[in-house]
Structures are given as C-alpha cells and as structure tokens.
Amino acid sequence: MPVCTDYFVPGSKFWNDNIGQIVHEILLRKNIRGLLPLFAIVGGFLVVGAILISSGILPEERAREFRPLTYVSMPSDMKVIQEPTLDENVFIYAINDVAQRGIDIAQRDARVRQILDETTDRKAAVTIAAVQPTVMEDRQSGELLYSSIGQVIITANWQVVDGAPYSEPKNFAEIANKKLESRQQIWHVLVDVDDGQVTQVVQQADRVISDVVKPNLVRADVNMFVPNAIMVDASSTVRWPNSSNLPHNVVGIFNKTAAPDAQGSTGLIPDNNNSTSSSTNDAQSPSVIAIDSGFIQPGRSWQYRFDEAGVFNYLCTIHAEEGMRGTLIIAPSS
Structure with a gap:
C-alpha cells in the first residue's frame, strides 16, 4: 500500500488524476505559461544580485568607500x-x-x-x-x-x-x-x-x-x-x-x-x-x-x-x- 507522500509524486496515478490536472487547469486558465520566461529572467537577476552583493562590487557598495576629498x-x-x-x-x-x-x-x-x-x-x-x-x-x-x-x-x-x-x-x-x-x-x-x-x-x-x-x-x-x-x-x-x-x-x-x-x-x-x-x-x-x-x-x-x-x-x-x-x-x- 503506498504511503501518503507517494500521492504527490509527479507521474503517480493520484498526481496524474488529481494534482497534475489541477495544475494543468491553472496554467491554462491563468495563462501562466506565458509568464514563465519572465519568471526565469527575474530569477536570473536575483541570482546575479545575490552574487554582486556578496562580492561587494555593487555601485552602491563602491560609493560607500568613495572619499571625494581624498x-x-x-x-x-x-x-x-x-x-x-x-x-x-x-x-x-x-x-x-x-x-x-x-x-x-x-x-x-x-x-x-x-x-x-x-x-x-x-x-x-x-x-x-x-x-x-x-x-x-x-x-x-x-x-x-x-x-x-x-x-x-x-x-x-x-x-x-x-x-x-x-x-x-x-x-x-x-x-x-x-x-x-x-x-x-x-x-x-x-x-x-x-x-x-x-x-x-x-x-x-x-x-x-x-x-x-x-x-x-x-x-x-x-x-x-x-x-x-x-x-x-x-x-x-x-x-x-x-x-x-x-x-x-x-x-x-x-x-x-x-x-x-x-x-x-x-x-x-x-x-x-x-x-x-x-x-x-x-x-x-x-x-x-x-x-x-x-x-x-x-x-x-x-x-x-x-x-x-x-x-x-x-x-x-x-x-x-x-x-x-x-x-x-x-x-x-x-
């Protein structure tokens, strides 16, 4: 007998008959598929931003170190x-x-x-x-x-x-x-x-x-x-x-x-x-x-x-x- 979590595994009968169908309907009705490239771009910017912040090379970070009278x-x-x-x-x-x-x-x-x-x-x-x-x-x-x-x-x-x-x-x-x-x-x-x-x-x-x-x-x-x-x-x-x-x-x-x-x-x-x-x-x-x-x-x-x-x-x-x-x-x- 399958455990509870098996119902939510993509490809399972429960997923295909229920969850997968629901997600499919949402994607169709809300036309979210057309937004997927945008999500990918935003995600890319977030990743790049995180890298810049951690490296300290953002313009704002460099500006903090600027000493004009120097x-x-x-x-x-x-x-x-x-x-x-x-x-x-x-x-x-x-x-x-x-x-x-x-x-x-x-x-x-x-x-x-x-x-x-x-x-x-x-x-x-x-x-x-x-x-x-x-x-x-x-x-x-x-x-x-x-x-x-x-x-x-x-x-x-x-x-x-x-x-x-x-x-x-x-x-x-x-x-x-x-x-x-x-x-x-x-x-x-x-x-x-x-x-x-x-x-x-x-x-x-x-x-x-x-x-x-x-x-x-x-x-x-x-x-x-x-x-x-x-x-x-x-x-x-x-x-x-x-x-x-x-x-x-x-x-x-x-x-x-x-x-x-x-x-x-x-x-x-x-x-x-x-x-x-x-x-x-x-x-x-x-x-x-x-x-x-x-x-x-x-x-x-x-x-x-x-x-x-x-x-x-x-x-x-x-x-x-x-x-x-x-x-x-x-x-x-x-």
Missing part, C-alpha cells in the same frame, strides 16, 4: 582686486583665479558698465564679488576642475538723511535723532568663463531700511550696516546691535596711522593671526590692528572702544558678497 582639494586663494578708499568706496574681490575672470568679462559688458556708471553717479558704496565657480584640484594630476558658469554679484548701498543724500561720513553728533534711510540694490551677473560672455543679468528687489540715528550705534540689519559710514571722536565706544534674524560679525582693519581725511586704502581684510575681540585697545598695540567681533547673534550686540584716531574699514564676512560693509572714522579728540 582625490581632490579646494584651493583657498581669495583675491582682493581693489580695496575701498574714502575717495572711491569700491571693494572688488574674487574667491579664486577662475572666478576673477568672471569680473573681467562682466566689466566689458555694456549692461554692467551702465550699472556701475549709475552707482558712481549716486556715490554709492559698491561691492563686486566673484563668487562662482568653485575650483577643485585633482591631487594626482594637478588638473583644475570647475564649471564654466561663473557668478558676479554687484551690490550698491547708499543712504539718505532727512531726505538729503548722505555720501560723506559725518559725526554722530551732526545726524543724531535724524531719520536715516538705507537703500541697497543687488545684481547677479552670470558669465561663461570659458566663452567670455555674460549670459544673464538679474536684479533683486531693492532693500530699504529706515531708522532714527542714535549716538555711537551702528545697526547690523538685513545685510546692511546702518549707517554704513560715520565719524566718532577718539575715546568713543561704538556698539553694533544685530537687529536682523541672521547672525552677523564685524571684521576689519583699524589703521591708527590713517588721517580722518585720508584718501588712500586703509585695508579691509584682516590677517587671521592678528585679530582681537577685546573692547579696549592695548597701549602697546601696533598701528594697524585686525578686529574680529566673532558672531553676533540676533538680538545681541558687540561694542569696541577706539582710543586713538584712525580709520576702521570693516565687513560682515558672512554677507560680504552682498555688500555688508562699513567705514568708521575716528577723529582726534579736541
């Missing part, structure tokens, strides 16, 4: 092309040599020249920053890798006090309690650094900030210092409150040897090895001091006491490309 580096070679002066308040810089080509290309474009002419007529504080493309260097071959798309940001800041243009720095005492309106225009100039062409010029909406001038107080607002050029007497303490919702800082060069009416460059970019965030000056300090406030968080403020005459050109390094910079002239005590 093969490339990002050179840091910021180029200051023009420092601002009290006579010509224009600051031009590029993040690298390739980006600097974008400035040369932009300045040859008729649209950009018109923008610069208008800002000059307005006696605005102008910042021209070449911020793209980022350059990477292949560590093995030394080849420079970069996109051909460059970006130059042009920012113009100008201010009005009680309806009159404010282009020459005045003492806080002269404009205290008067209404000051600070305006800012920003243009994004896209260039092809390989073809040498300006591809697009886009202007942002104007920014306007209004406030009443308070003695010895410079607001750090939405990418603007208000007022952005001012004069104080020596032995004064100036405070920078952050009235925006973004962090800012005050970083620059205090040149004690520069006369208040100096026309030459007083410097703007400090040496990181010679910075201080102290609120008082050391009597033995050099004639040129680098000052760095550190981050000033929203709602907080930072202050610095200027005991000697000179010129302090400074910027917010976080928003330098959008023209957030200022000038403080310290006049000799009377």
Whole structure:
C-alpha cells in the first residue's frame, strides 16, 4: 500500500488524476505559461544580485568607500582686486583665479558698465564679488576642475538723511535723532568663463531700511550696516546691535596711522593671526590692528572702544558678497 507522500509524486496515478490536472487547469486558465520566461529572467537577476552583493562590487557598495576629498582639494586663494578708499568706496574681490575672470568679462559688458556708471553717479558704496565657480584640484594630476558658469554679484548701498543724500561720513553728533534711510540694490551677473560672455543679468528687489540715528550705534540689519559710514571722536565706544534674524560679525582693519581725511586704502581684510575681540585697545598695540567681533547673534550686540584716531574699514564676512560693509572714522579728540 503506498504511503501518503507517494500521492504527490509527479507521474503517480493520484498526481496524474488529481494534482497534475489541477495544475494543468491553472496554467491554462491563468495563462501562466506565458509568464514563465519572465519568471526565469527575474530569477536570473536575483541570482546575479545575490552574487554582486556578496562580492561587494555593487555601485552602491563602491560609493560607500568613495572619499571625494581624498582625490581632490579646494584651493583657498581669495583675491582682493581693489580695496575701498574714502575717495572711491569700491571693494572688488574674487574667491579664486577662475572666478576673477568672471569680473573681467562682466566689466566689458555694456549692461554692467551702465550699472556701475549709475552707482558712481549716486556715490554709492559698491561691492563686486566673484563668487562662482568653485575650483577643485585633482591631487594626482594637478588638473583644475570647475564649471564654466561663473557668478558676479554687484551690490550698491547708499543712504539718505532727512531726505538729503548722505555720501560723506559725518559725526554722530551732526545726524543724531535724524531719520536715516538705507537703500541697497543687488545684481547677479552670470558669465561663461570659458566663452567670455555674460549670459544673464538679474536684479533683486531693492532693500530699504529706515531708522532714527542714535549716538555711537551702528545697526547690523538685513545685510546692511546702518549707517554704513560715520565719524566718532577718539575715546568713543561704538556698539553694533544685530537687529536682523541672521547672525552677523564685524571684521576689519583699524589703521591708527590713517588721517580722518585720508584718501588712500586703509585695508579691509584682516590677517587671521592678528585679530582681537577685546573692547579696549592695548597701549602697546601696533598701528594697524585686525578686529574680529566673532558672531553676533540676533538680538545681541558687540561694542569696541577706539582710543586713538584712525580709520576702521570693516565687513560682515558672512554677507560680504552682498555688500555688508562699513567705514568708521575716528577723529582726534579736541
């Protein structure tokens, strides 16, 4: 007498009369036979996938081992092309040599020249920053890798006090309690650094900030210092409150040897090895001091006491490309 399992052996009478017939009917009714090649292909993929996973040569597995900074580096070679002066308040810089080509290309474009002419007529504080493309260097071959798309940001800041243009720095005492309106225009100039062409010029909406001038107080607002050029007497303490919702800082060069009416460059970019965030000056300090406030968080403020005459050109390094910079002239005590 056959055992129970013998009934399920293909070819047995029970299989042929019952199970085989049922399977045959299912295959016919559902047309599964036509799907058998697909099942075979899927099964093949599963087998190949299992082999690849076990061998560790899947692209995803190789990507986990990829260390981009092992093969490339990002050179840091910021180029200051023009420092601002009290006579010509224009600051031009590029993040690298390739980006600097974008400035040369932009300045040859008729649209950009018109923008610069208008800002000059307005006696605005102008910042021209070449911020793209980022350059990477292949560590093995030394080849420079970069996109051909460059970006130059042009920012113009100008201010009005009680309806009159404010282009020459005045003492806080002269404009205290008067209404000051600070305006800012920003243009994004896209260039092809390989073809040498300006591809697009886009202007942002104007920014306007209004406030009443308070003695010895410079607001750090939405990418603007208000007022952005001012004069104080020596032995004064100036405070920078952050009235925006973004962090800012005050970083620059205090040149004690520069006369208040100096026309030459007083410097703007400090040496990181010679910075201080102290609120008082050391009597033995050099004639040129680098000052760095550190981050000033929203709602907080930072202050610095200027005991000697000179010129302090400074910027917010976080928003330098959008023209957030200022000038403080310290006049000799009377």
